[in-house]
Ligand code: G
Ligand code: G
Ligand code: NA
C-alpha cells in the first residue's frame with residue numbers, strides 16, 4: 001500500500017525520469033534509437049528500481065497511468081530532440097500489455113503524437129509476448145489503429161514466454177527482441193537457438209534486436225549472423241537523456 005500511494009504521488013510530483021539506452025546497428029554500431037527505461041527518484045527511499053514497482057503497478061492497475069505519463073515524457077523528449085535538429089532516432093517505450101485490452105489506447109497515443117507533433121515512426125512500443133496472446137483480437141485492432149502513425153511494435157524477452165510460433169505470424173508486430181538469456185549463452189559460435197530465432201524473424205520479415213550484449217565475444221558472434229540490431233552494457237548503459245544524445249554522432 002505504501003508504494004501504491006507513493007506511485008500516484010510520484011506521478012503528480014514528477015519523480016519519474018526516463019533513462020535512454022542506445023540501440024545500435026550490429027555491424028557498424030551506429031545508434032539507431034533508444035530504449036526508454038524508467039527511473040524513480042523517490043523522496044524518502046532514494047532511487048527505486050523498476051523491478052521494485054512495475055509489478056506492483058501492474059497488480060494495482062496503476063501501470064496504465066504510469067505508462068501514459070512515461071509515454072508523455074518520451075514524447076516530450078523526442079520532440080525536443082527533433083527541434084534541436086538531431087537526426088531521426090526511434091525511441092522504444094516499454095508498455096504493459098494491459099493497454100492492449102482497451103481500445104482507448106489508440107486515442108492516447110494519437111493524443112501524444114498531436115501534442116508533440118512527433119515525426120511518423122518515432123515511437124516503438126515494447127511489450128512482452130504473453131500479454132498479447134491473451135488479447136489477440138483486440139490487440140490486433142489496436143495495433144492497426146496505430147499504423148497511421150507508423151508506431152512500431154516490438155516483442156520483448158522473445159523466446160522466454162509461451163511457445164510463440166503458433167500465433168507469431170498473426171501478430172502485426174515489427175521487431176523481435178531476443179532475450180538476454182540467449183545472448184548470455186553465445187560462446188564460440190552462434191547457438192542453435194539464436195540461429196533459429198533469426199531465421200524465424202527473417203521469414204516473418206521482422207527486425208531483430210539482441211538484448212543484453214555484455215562482451216566483445218558476443219558482439220562478434222552476432223556480427224556473423226543476420227541479426228540487425230543490438231543493445232547492451234558492452235556499448236552503452238541506460239543514460240539520462242542529455243548524456244544519451246551525445247552518443248549518436250559516431251559509432252559506439
Ligand atoms: O533497466 P531495468 O532495470 O530498467 O528495467 C527493469 C524492468 O522494468 C524491465 O523489465 C523493463 O521492461 C521494465 N520497465 C522499465 N521501464 C518501464 C516502463 O516505462 N514501463 C513499463 N511498463 N515497464 C518498464
Ligand atoms: O524487461 P526488459 O527487457 O525491458 O528489461 C531491460 C533491462 O535490461 C533493463 O533493466 C536494462 O537496464 C537491462 N539491460 C540492458 N542491457 C543490459 C546488459 O547488457 N546487461 C544486463 N545485465 N542488463 C541489461
Ligand atoms: Na524492454
Ligand code: MN
Pocket residue numbers: 156157177179180211
Ligand atoms: Mn527485454
